[in-house]
Amino acid sequence: MRMRQWADDLAMGVRFAFTGGREGWTRALLTAVGVGLGVALLLLTTAIPNALSDRNARSTARDDFTYSAKVLPKADNTLVIAGVDTTFHGKDVRGRLLEPEGARAPLPPGVGKFPAKGEMVASPTLKELLESGSGKLLRERIPYRITGTITKSGLVGPAELAYYAGGKGLEDHLAGGSVERISYFGPSPGHQQDKLDPILILLVMIIFIVLLLPVAVFIAAAVRFGGERRDRRLAALRLVGADGRMTRRIAGGEALAGALLGLVFGTGFFLLGRQLAALLHVRNISVFSSDLNPSPALAVLVAVAVPTAAVLVTLFALRGVVIEPLGVVRAAKPPRRRLWWRLLLPVGGLALLYPMIGQGNTNGEFNQWMVIGGTVLLLIGVTALLPWVVEAVVARMDAGAVSWQLAVRRLQLSSGTAARMVNGIAVAVAGAIALQMLFAGIEHDYTKSTGNDVNRAQLEVGLRGDVQPTEAGRQLAKIEGVRRASAVSMGSAGDRAKEPENTLEVAVGSCTELREVARLASCRDGDVFQILGGEYDSESKKLTKSGGTLYFDPEYTGSSAHTVAWKVPSGIKTAGQREDPTGYARSGLLLTSGALPKAAAAGLYQRVFVSLDPSVPDAQDHARNTAARLDPLADVFTLAASEQSLQFRSIRNGLFVGATCVLVLIGASLLVSQLEQLRERKKLLSSLVAFGTRRRTLSLSVLWQTAIPIALGLLLASAVGLTLGAVLLKMVDASVSVDWSSVLSMTAIGAGVVLVVTLLSLPPLLRLMRPDGLRTE
Template sequence: MSVRRWAADLAMGVRFAFAGGREGWTRAVLTAVGVGLGVALLLLTTAIPNALAVRHEREAARTDITFVDSGQLPSGSNTLVVANVGTDFRDDTVRGRALEPEGPRAPLPPGVEKFPAVGEMVVSPALKRLLESDSGELLRKRLPDRIVGTIGESGLVGSAELAFYRGAEGLAPHIDGGRVTRIDHFGETDPSSERMDPVLLLLVLVVFVALLTPVAVFIAAAVRFGGERRDRRLAALRLVGSDSRMTRRIAAGEALAGALLGLVFGAVFFLAGRQLAGTAEVFHVSVFPSYLDPSPVLALLVAVTVPAAAVLVTLFALRGVVIEPLGVVRTARPARRRLWWRLLLPLGGLAMLYPMVGQGRANGDFNQYLVVGGVILLLVGVTALLPWVVETVVSRLGAGGVSWQLAVRRLQVGSGTAARMVNGIAVAVAGAIALQMLFAGVDGDYTEDTGYDVMRAQMQVSVPSEVPVAVAAGKFRRTEGVEGVHVYSEGYLGDRRRDPEKSTPLTVGDCAALREIARLASCRDGDVFAVRGAEYDTDLGSLSKPGRTLYLDPTYAPGPKSREIPWTVPRDLKDARPRIGMTGGEQGGFLVTPKALAASAVPGLSGELYLRIDRSAPDVQENVRNTAAAVDPLAYPMTWAATEKSGRFTAIRTGLFAGAACVLALIGASLLVAQLEQLRERRKLLSSLVAFGTRRRTLGLSVLWQTAVPIALGLLLASVVGLTLGAVLLKMADTAVRVDWASVLSMTGIGAAVVLVVTLLSLPPLLRLMRPDGLRTE
């Protein structure tokens, strides 16, 4: 068979699709909508790598941590002092910087046209909207500066990011190389990046495969919309002289027409979704529309693969259909589906994954080709097994009500169509279950115990040395929702003024506060204690000799000059034993009550306040943050948590949730289109049943049963495959296999809920179709 003959037959099928009257156009448009939704999501996926790269570049371009000791950079006409004054507002992070230019050539942050003066700030568009809204009232108290401009797109990583730059003065004395630093440019100077953990790479690979496979399944199902009517139309071609092979190629041409139109629809859907993405935020992640720029190579791959898949799927679907001049031999009892070859797909997937069992993170990266191939085979195995499962089960179903019998008979006649509708949701649920098992299994490896004792305190506030700690403590005690405050002044003592060889902490607090961090036999104001035997404090023994002169806040070279305040170890020094403090460690060094410390030593100490709050009080954390901002702009409040997760692990899980939301939207939309197409094909049958007196309630229930039975079987199969894949992935990660049954049930429940919503949305058109006048024909 020549290529020219193939091309001519396919072109004839394309002409039939667009010139075949309302019936042909309807089928072409339904196919195009289904394919277009899948193509839009594929294009969105191909744009994700570029979006992540742009976000990383924007973040890198505005960083003010240049990995250069700020003490080595002298003040000049091209320097800028930057302070991290970011905050949190409810569940959102607000990125904030205070800027103090030290000369006319000080570097401007990306997206900022000029430096704001003291009392002024430039903000991101999202933060401006929040501050101007009623919900931003508490945040306005914390950020009272006048807004004089907005940050441009080049200075933000997302359209919904909350960020601001404010003017400041007097920052230079606070330079510490951490929260306050001096820079002469923005941007990273060290482009090297940390190598990603092999298990995290495995997670990324499985996330992409698990999210994209349902999309491919939906596209394959969409090109078969209207299959039964199309096959009957093809019988006319046999009547006018075409052979069976030519007829199948013409049918493939019709599917090709729908796929090509679907590419156009997909491009339109993608462009619309691209603009919509600029106004949306999913799990605190947002992008600008310009970020979603698909790779030309990947976009071309989608444009070539989708039409080719439409032709191949159609030819494969017609392999068992006999199209004769007088009709389509499909109404006869079909041959039972064979199981053996359907098992080869999941078994092949397991065989590809088996060599990596037990590899873990200590034996290098996982083989990407084996991972991708194995996961795809296992998930695609669901689509191969489900038609056999549905056929086997429904063939054994029998007696019941009228609606049940109508549904069962319909499933027995066309179990393949029912399975195709459920394939996508089953694949998505299987992948989601496996991912949830993998995430739950390795979660502990990427979760660290912070050590914070959240029963004794829930928030911590660091205040600069210039702020009287007693005054700050009084303001926090008067803050609504604060039940108690432990107050400490902290610093370091060295054996020399500059570049000391030995050093130890010094902590000032009242007796109640000191008992929280050490075991004291007795205590009264005026006492000084040396904490003996504290972990990591090896220098106290030689530094705690009575009468010895030590230096508070010594200067470490290289670095900014510190205060170097002399302090003499008192002769009535008392011993104390360490205990686990509120931060999870042992506090060593000297403990001093307020009366025992000279006023001259106070400037060398910074304040630490540990707050016990009533979490049930409304906005108690926001009230604490507002109080901290009122105490000093550089005060740093922090909310404690018992554990914290790896940033990369959290980012991957967030990406999974965002992708899963998109896939679920696609599943719902595609299922609705498929359901409407099925109802359209059965219009005359439904009208006939109504004309003979069948109640609409009975027909409605029969449609519900026709959806419920396959989805129940599909979700059951998806659970088995998902649990199997999850167990294998956990073994590959060298992690104990644990089944998170709550996640399994939630994933299957979400899948069932999507199908239920689609079924409810299809009821109005079903009621319109159940009319006797649907028997009319032209």
């Protein structure tokens, strides 16, 4: 019977929401828009795991590396494939050259047939780029004729730049690392995906909490839109015999109506955002619209949780409101808010997180539920403490300009409403500060020095043996924007022509170029040097005894070689070790160009260290074009002083994308909330204008009403964020330090969002400040 009464009262509230005239519809629509924005982001979040899984599945399905030192024998079902990846204007371009060796050679996913030599199939985005004026430089590097496009099954995202081109003679380069013979596309049996370590798992958990909690906070605030007017309407129900509990359930029904309509709006917003997702390309990340399919179980959870939360939040909000037949006892001064139970939330959060201190990569994994519970309690503590802080501060404010007094008086009467408006952004800023501290604290663990000397060179170009080193260096050196190009030929020499027991490194070049890789006292063409100072000096001296024989490019099982015998001359000079621009200190032999047997040149590969002028635009792309012209299989590496873990970088990129979505939601939700507040005060604003109050004064008062809670919210968010950040750093056993520039930037972003929202709300505010707003129906 009691359940039946609840159902009837809730149903009556739903009817009031949709049949209560313009007032009811306006409130229902505002609530629906606010809830809908939150639901759309929740649905997007539930769809992200599926999207990432689909991306990874397509990426794995096109894997073309065997991770094996053995070369497959040629057969009817084999394909020789060469990796020719490149970079253009900071964007990665995935390239492959294909040479099928039989009728059953495997086709790459997303490709209908093999392109012939000089032809290629490209991703739609790459095709568009190459056909545009901005892709002219890249077109010089990828000169193949486009005969088709790669379909979705062969791409990780719609914005990916990728192509497959026809190759010829690739079999001759199978000894190189970027050329392989394969019989299928897909994961290699011996290769396993790297798993996230406990600290990165913690990072992912915190990111999801920080991104989703502001959404939940805003949905809770959205269902309370128009609360004051609704409660005054509910007072009329007491005149016809409804008791207090019944009116509260009817109010819950009205909130339920807005939430249900919000689910519809949210689904529409999600479907619209899903279609627009394919157009977004953030930090090399893009997704297909069809990948964004929410998990059915999580979607059902959202559909049930949002309306249920709407009813519960409404009943909780009305616990201190007395609705009587002649009015609502809310306009009176409310009792002071109690602080003790509000402090229990953050204290409880800290209590849950404390046992996790010192866990991580060395002391076991984190308890996920304790981490989630503790973090949620700490951040929810912001929403509990902020109303008390706002009330305590504005109660002591009085003197000031008229606009200030109007704003302060309004805040004194409805500090809870003002706090609710900024709760979402305060939680987001607190979480962002904590995350920023955690990222900064563990970044050095996932960033390592490469040893590259970027002051000497910014590019390393690897070329095949059939490219003359002097020609490669000359061609690259004459490019505009290239300051210097040092070409050094690399190879090896052994004590036997086949399967040598001992080998040593060989480097060939001019005296100037050899000084890039060793320390030479004096040098002239025809000299031979032995590098001393390494751990293999004794073995090197045995191999380089005068009169002995060394074999350049010795042959190993399964490899093709250009083995050339060389009689070790007398009078070999010594040279000291020196790190090359990549940080590698070599040992072995140095030969000037005049000392190298001509037949041995074919067994060497070229390394060109290129120094660029940063003031010349596109210098790097011009160098890459020249390298591709000299050798289509050229490897071009950008030298950097440090490199970051791919997993860590992917998580950071994911945070950037998620934070962008949440900021957009927060901005939109704040605007809706601001408009709802203005609508509530329409008659009050019109009355003040009718009595001669200047519009400038009222506009400033509205600004102060927003600025004061935001300032207090950001201060509280900074305190909670710093506390959570310190605890997280202790949990991963990192030293606690505060990057104040990041803290200030996070708070500035939050304040900037509020400022933009306030400016956008000024036009409707000015329309509301008219005396005719006093008219009523």
